[in-house]
Amino acid sequence: xxxxxxxxxxxxxxxxxxxxxxxxxxxxxxxxxxxxxxxxxxxxxxxxxxxxxxxxxxxxxxxxxxxxxxxxxxxxxxxxxxxxxxxxxxxxxxxxxxxxxxxxxxxxxxxxxxxxxxxxxxxxxxxxxxxxxxxxxxxxxxxxxxxxxxxxxxxxxxxxxxxxxxxxxxxxxxxxxxxxxxxxxxxxxxxxxxxxxxxxxx
Amino acid sequence: xxxxxxxxxxxxxxxxxxxxxxxxxxxxxxxxxxxxxxxxxxxxxxxxxxxxxxxxxxxxxxxxxxxxxxxxxxxxxxxxx
Numbered sequence: 001x002x003x004x005x006x007x008x009x010x011x012x013x014x015x016x017x018x019x020x021x022x023x024x025x026x027x028x029x030x031x032x033x034x035x036x037x038x039x040x041x042x043x044x045x046x047x048x049x050x051x052x053x054x055x056x057x058x059x060x061x062x063x064x065x066x067x068x069x070x071x072x073x074x075x076x077x078x079x080x081x082x083x084x085x086x087x088x089x090x091x092x093x094x095x096x097x098x099x100x101x102x103x104x105x106x107x108x109x110x111x112x113x114x115x116x117x118x119x120x121x122x123x124x125x126x127x128x129x130x131x132x133x134x135x136x137x138x139x140x141x142x143x144x145x146x147x148x149x150x151x152x153x154x155x156x157x158x159x160x161x162x163x164x165x166x167x168x169x170x171x172x173x174x175x176x177x178x179x180x181x182x183x184x185x186x187x188x189x190x191x192x193x194x195x196x197x198x199x200x201x202x
Numbered sequence: 203x204x205x206x207x208x209x210x211x212x213x214x215x216x217x218x219x220x221x222x223x224x225x226x227x228x229x230x231x232x233x234x235x236x237x238x239x240x241x242x243x244x245x246x247x248x249x250x251x252x253x254x255x256x257x258x259x260x261x262x263x264x265x266x267x268x269x270x271x272x273x274x275x276x277x278x279x280x281x282x283x
Contacts, residue, residue, distance in 0.1 A: 012279035014272070014275055014276070014279070017271075017275045018272075021268075021271055025260070025261070025262065025263055026260035026261045026262070029261035029262075029263065030261050033261070039264075043263065043264060043266075043267045046263070046267065046271075047267065047270055047271060047274060050271055050274060050275075051274050051278070054274070054275065054278040055278070105212045105213060105215070106209075106212045106244070108209070111207075111208060111209045114207065115207025115208055115209040115210060116207060116208050116209075116240075117208050117238075117240035117241075120239065120240030120243065121240060121243040121244045121247055122243060123243045123246055124246065124247055124250055130250070134254070134257070137254050138254050138257050138258060141251070141254045141255055141258075142258065145255075156255065160252060160255040160256060161255055161256070161258050163256065166220070177222075181216060181217065181220055181222060184216055184220070185215070185216035185217075188216060188248065188251060188252070188255075189212075189215075189216075191251045191254075191255065192247050192248050192251040195247065195250070195251055195254070196247065
């Protein structure tokens with residue numbers, strides 16, 4: 001978002017607002033849908049987010065980018081909704097919990113004791129079914145993403161479904177570069193493993 | 203420099219794809235991949251997984267939400283700030 005757009009928005013230019021809304025439409029809905037029990041509730045969260053953005057826009061000082069500020073508002077609203085009594089766990093603590101412990105991107109029994117492949121992966125690229133079954137594969141991926149723990153889901157949704165740069169994801173979630181990468185690695189590895197099962201089952 | 207095993211390579215694949223490796227590590231990964239069909243296939247699977255993740259169609263707001271947002275904006279623009 002340029003300084004000119006921000007100024008237009010503050011001056012009450014509806015076209016600037018519509019542009020901003022359109023730019024963030026898909027990701028805000030995706031993030032709201034991670035938490036909301038229904039599409040209607042997700043849309044309410046998006047509406048509340050924009051109201052929060054407008055009400056805070058004159059105080060917005062550009063310490064973060066406008067974009068990461070908008071995501072923070074959305075995610076905070078989505079998380080606290082429905083659990084107003086309970087305190088939500090801070091992202092940093094969640095990220096710590098989700099990056100701790102052992103993780104096997106590939107089952108250890110696929111490797112020989114010397115660390116080489118005992119049961120190497122197949123090349124899907126040569127699989128003539130891949131193209132035919134890609135709509136089904138996309139659904140498989142969607143289902144697998146839905147099963148991921150919260151931080152991994154947030155990171156893979158922002159990075160890979162939406163294509164945001166890692167810096168924006170780090171800033172929006174207030175996590176370190178390393179934690180962002182470990183969360184992404186675990187999330188992508190689980191998706192890949194699920195697809196391996198999917199293609200193997202034929 | 204110790205050689206990278208296949209089990210180690212799959213642990214580090216995201217570091218590689220994210221450009222978070224030292225030039226030395228990148229050389230070891232490339233050398234390993236050019237000599238190991240299993241790991242090359244693993245990386246190929248990871249890239250296909252990424253392609254399928256990116257293939258998800260964007261979410262679209264309902265017309266009702268668009269209308270409500272326009273209303274929210276107009277009310278905000280009219281209000282004393």
